[in-house]
Amino acid sequence: MDQLTFKTNINCGNCVRAVTGFLNDVEEVEQWEVDTSSPDKTLTVKGAQLRPEAIVEAVEDAGFDITPL
Numbered sequence: 001m002d003q004l005t006f007k008t009n010i011n012c013g014n015c016v017r018a019v020t021g022f023l024n025d026v027e028e029v030e031q032w033e034v035d036t037s038s039p040d041k042t043l044t045v046k047g048a049q050l051r052p053e054a055i056v057e058a059v060e061d062a063g064f065d066i067t068p069l
Contacts, residue, residue, distance in 0.1 A: 001030065002050045005069045007040040008059060015064065022058040029055070042069070 010019055016034050023032050023045070030047040043066065045055055052068055059066040 001046050001048060004045045004050050004052055004055060006043040006045070006055065006059070007067045007069055008034065008043045009065045010034045010041050010043065010059070011036055019059060019062040019064060022062040023055070026054050026058050040069070 028047040028050050032045045035042045056066050
């Protein structure tokens with residue numbers, strides 16, 4: 001299983017809920033979580049054959065900033 005990490009501005013429970021549908025729609029994503037207590041609001045994504053651009057697109061479509069770490 002691959003793992004990717006990203007810096008985001010997803011900073012609260014409501015933000016996590018807002019992005020949930022977008023990330024769950026990315027076929028390769030098996031598991032993801034946002035560490036809202038981290039200064040970088042780190043998004044960790046796990047799955048098979050992850051494409052970073054698909055994760056970035058999903059988070060940006062949800063209205064959030066995202067940068068690969």
